[in-house]
Amino acid sequence: MPENKKHIALFIPCYVDQFYPKVAIATLELLEKLGCQVTYPMGQTCCGQPMANAGYERDTVATTKHFIRIFKDFDYVVAPSGSCVLHVKEHAPAIAGMEKEQSELHDKIFELTEFLTDVLKIENIKGSFPHRVGYHASCHGQRGLRLSASSELNQTPFNKAKQLMVNLEGLEWVELKRKDECCGFGGTFAVSEEALSIQMGKDRLADHQAQQVEILTGGDMSCIMHLQGIAKRNGNPIQFKHIAEILNEAIS
Amino acid sequence: MSHPIQAAEFLQDQAKSKWHDETLWFVRDKRDKISKSVPEWENLRDLASQIKDNVLANLGKYLEEFEKNAKANNIHVHWAKDAEEHNRIVLGILQEKRCKAIVKSKSILTEECHLNPYLEKNGVEVVDTDLGERIVQFLNQAPSHIVLPAIHLKKKDISEIFHEKLHTEKGNEDPDYLTHAARIHLREKFLSAKVAITGVNFGVAETGEFVVCTNEGNADMGVHLADVHIACMGIEKIIPKRAHLGVFLRLLARSATGQSVTNYTSHFRSPSPGKEIHIVLVDNGRTAQLARPKFKNSLKCIRCGACMNTCPIYRRSGGFSYESTVPGPIGSILSPGIDLQKHSSLPFASTLCGSCTDVCPVKINIHEQLYEWRQEITKAQPDRAKSLAMKIANGVFAVPFAYNLSGNMMRGALKILPDSITYSGLNTWGKQRDLPELPKESFKDWYKKNRK
């Protein structure tokens, strides 16, 4: 069976569901355009990441159990978020009695861009997106899921998001001065270390602005929500889109 | 004071904090470039990590081997279970030698043990001879970085304190001029000291020798002119064989400052005729850390400081914001093991971005240990939840935290709450950030209408 004929579950992070339904819609439509059979399991809830990163992993056992039950029967689980996927794979507490299901889940859950490049084996997407685009490499996708080469490591350069976007007609890919520096979102860090979080966000925005970025994109709406919140408050005209939105628009 | 308060204060001086960030980024960038000039770089990190794994699994054996060989080489070996005993041992040697003034080269361990104030209280003048350390000592400060002790200071600050202490020209901020003044001042100290103290970068079990790395040559100036050399060494600094130095020395300076090696790498095996070498092996919490399976890897640290230079938090909050001897990411996983209450905000002073783990030359999983410390701290401090709940109550975090109970609860709340509340001081998220615009329906609602 070709990979795209398998049954794919869409996992939509809670804040995307609530604040950015357009990103979820774009993800769904994009996968459908690529010939995938996608279902959104209605019973899904938050994956538990914000609690776990705040130091309450032990309180996410029920959430994790529920998550496994909801998604265990699908061939793949795909989410427009590196951060939530990393949490499910690495930090969700081990559930006694569900070892097999949990371990299988870790192997079949993918962040959107890695699903496209690694499972669907898409070399590049044909379409048009005539804009100057800056890419924010969210840390959990970057250094957790290894969605692109880390500037810290001595390794052959690669970037899964760039691979998907760079050949779109008219798209100008921007190289940043600090290509994978954290934006300062960091989950509850955003409020527990508010001053630093804001400064880091401002510094990231300044890098994109210095390169005349028109649209800032990335694979995690949490980082983008933070950057966009700072940009809006300061009257910064830069636009924000999730990579799913760009790819979905480009091929329509 | 907790880290967030200190950090906010550091950020008040925008020009200086920006300089601090950019200067340390420059050091990291140098490290990136030089590490990429070594094709086997990642291989070396693996080797270093594996050697350190072996050290931690055989620590007792290597320490005994080291002691035996060092003694055979005429080195006096002392053991200190804690900082207090370490300080007492050092003072004891000084008193026996009737020594009232010492020179000391960089040693984070003696900072950790608060040796300077202890010796001063007991009538011994301590002169830190590393230029950066001498500067902060003049200012009555601790180093703010383990490799770059005075990185929090501008040359204006240094010019002022040198004018006061060394009578340099007022307003002369030229680094060459100031360094030369320090050279003359410290040369006198070197010539008159009978005892010199150094830290230790590596102790070699196989030979009983220890290695000290500097660029200034201050450790050697001190010990070769003095009659007695006291080397203070954490027990985790041991490595099995001399050949392993090849691995660690290729990594250390490149990771620390982006240079291929320090200009001086000194191997002390036995004293010159008529002189003495003492080595103090210090535990001070290290065996306790070794007994914590999730955190024992932190003992692999070779104190290069790369995690500080790369940390987006450290660069923007400065070393003092951590209020611990070793600041930055590695400090944030070491310090809670020493005093959980005092250092409880440190594991949260991170976005878990993972850059520290990727630069670490011995591959310590620093960001994962930060995560694990968070789990420990919330158990030890139930009040933490309350203060966190206050901060997330009105912001975007209410979504995931409330989502389990009712998916729509927060959407409702956001709509009902007037802007005056969502953007008030109560809502930390909204103080300097706009909240996302609330769409008319959630994805769940859209999906029900459009796909079922």
Next chain:
Amino acid sequence: MSSRDLILSKIKAVPLEAKNLPTIPEFEFEGDLKARFIASILANKGEVITKAEFFSLLDSGVFEKVYSHIEDFSSFTNIKITEDAHQLNDLNLAIIRGQFGVAENGAIWLEDQDMGLRALPFITEHLVIVLDSENLVANMHQAYDRIGLQESGFGLFIAGPSKTADIEQSLVIGAHGAKSLRVVLLNL
């Protein structure tokens, strides 16, 4: 219980799984050893000169007090060396021989016999190390292979002059020790 025994017993009480020591492979080195060594010394803010250049430098008389620890230049020695290193405080130039150099970083290996007094290469105002260009190894692994288990009481890699960057990261040469390092590379 002594602190020694206490520490060792605490370590023994920790259950630890066995971890084997890795074998250090032979890493290939690409390029010319001499060229790489010279580039490394320059990067460390040292200089590389020929024997002829060094002779003319000596003849120029810029160094007032000179001590050569090696035969070839002993005619330039104009001070008496004692057992007390403190008396070298006003030494302007020390000349010593390095055993071998490391191409990847410019480090030059010295042992007790090569310096006489351990303080010599530090207390002197300027330092010259004479090194045969045949005595170069590629990297630090080869360096320690070559050192083996020699038993000198003191061993030292010198890779450049004394330097610091502790004032706003501005590089300054001549912090405490030698203000310059010149490497006289023989048989180039």
